[in-house]
Amino acid sequence: MSLYVIVTFYKFTPLADYVSMKEPLLKSMKKNEIKGTIILASEGVNGTFCGKKESVLSLIAFMRSYAGLEDLSFKESFDEFNPFDKAKVKLRKEIVTLGEEGIDPVLLTGTHVSPQEWNQLIADPDVVVIDTRNDYEVQLGTFKGAINPKTENFRDFPDYVTTHLSDKKDKKIAMFCTGGIRCEKSTSYLKRLGFNEVYQLDGGILNYLASIPKEKSMWEGSCFVFDDRVALDHKLQSLERGSIDSEWKNNNRKKAIEESEAL
Structure with a gap:
């Protein structure tokens, strides 16, 4: 137990x-x-x-x-x-650091989508699905068909938006992160820039894994977390210590620790 x-x-x-x-x-x-x-x-x-x-x-x-x-x-x-x-x-200046002034999720943020409704949303080919997490997190797992912005930290996300999303303001944008907090800020940021339809997974990946049976899940892989568990499976249990790819650990564990300390 x-x-x-x-x-x-x-x-x-x-x-x-x-x-x-x-x-x-x-x-x-x-x-x-x-x-x-x-x-x-x-x-x-x-x-x-x-x-x-x-x-x-x-x-x-x-x-x-x-x-x-x-x-x-x-x-x-x-x-x-x-x-x-x-x-x-x-x-801290921010509870999660985006580095953009004037972002207030209390006043403006994306539409929350429940785990039960998430599959239908991201299965729509007209929806742009974006993983707002860092590249080393995405390498361990993500939703089927999601875009990896390949950011090293959350502060890089505004640059990604400027470079890759500025022509998609009339598209439906669906975003997700580990527990929901990064999406509160990233969707608020997009809404402030004039994106019309912006959605976020309510409670993030952790809530989705806790709510959706594995056989109905569109999640692929494991979910990175910023602590000694490193990654969780679909039952939210930590993976066996030897099951995480050694190359990933060698290349990314230090980055993860540094980002965790910067939060």
Whole structure:
């Protein structure tokens, strides 16, 4: 039986006093023996952490005590080991770094599409399906027919849009990422540029894998995650350590660690 609960979460909401939240949250993580990372910015919160069930519930309750986070939702997965080595609370300009000023998913973002409706959308040949993740993530798995922008980090995505999508403003654009947060920003960015029909997979790949049976899935491969699990299968279980291609690990593990630290 799995011993640890791993939760992922994000919420775009104004946090004017986010700096003062750092120490109490870090103290609560340590008190509850929780490891992982919480990112705070004036635009909201983002993170992943892991611990025993009761401890995780305690930290979640504490986070929801803050104004603006009362309805903060969490996605759960389970594992037999804790994929994090320490507790971290980071202060950032953005909770996920696109590097574009004036992007506010609270005010403007793409239309959310449920996992149950996603297959029909991306099967439409007139829909442009874009994987907003980094190239090394896409190499491990993606949706059938999706475009790989081949970015090294999320900050490269605006350049991809300028170079490859500027003539597609009247096309239907469907975008996805691991848990949904990058799509909140990327679809907001496209909407601000004047793209008419922009869609995003609600809850990202993780929600899709949790919701859609493998026999009906259009997902191919495994799903990269920014922790020691490295990648998850269709049951959201970490892959066997020897099953990930050694060439991929040699070429990309360092990039993944650097990007994770930059989040």
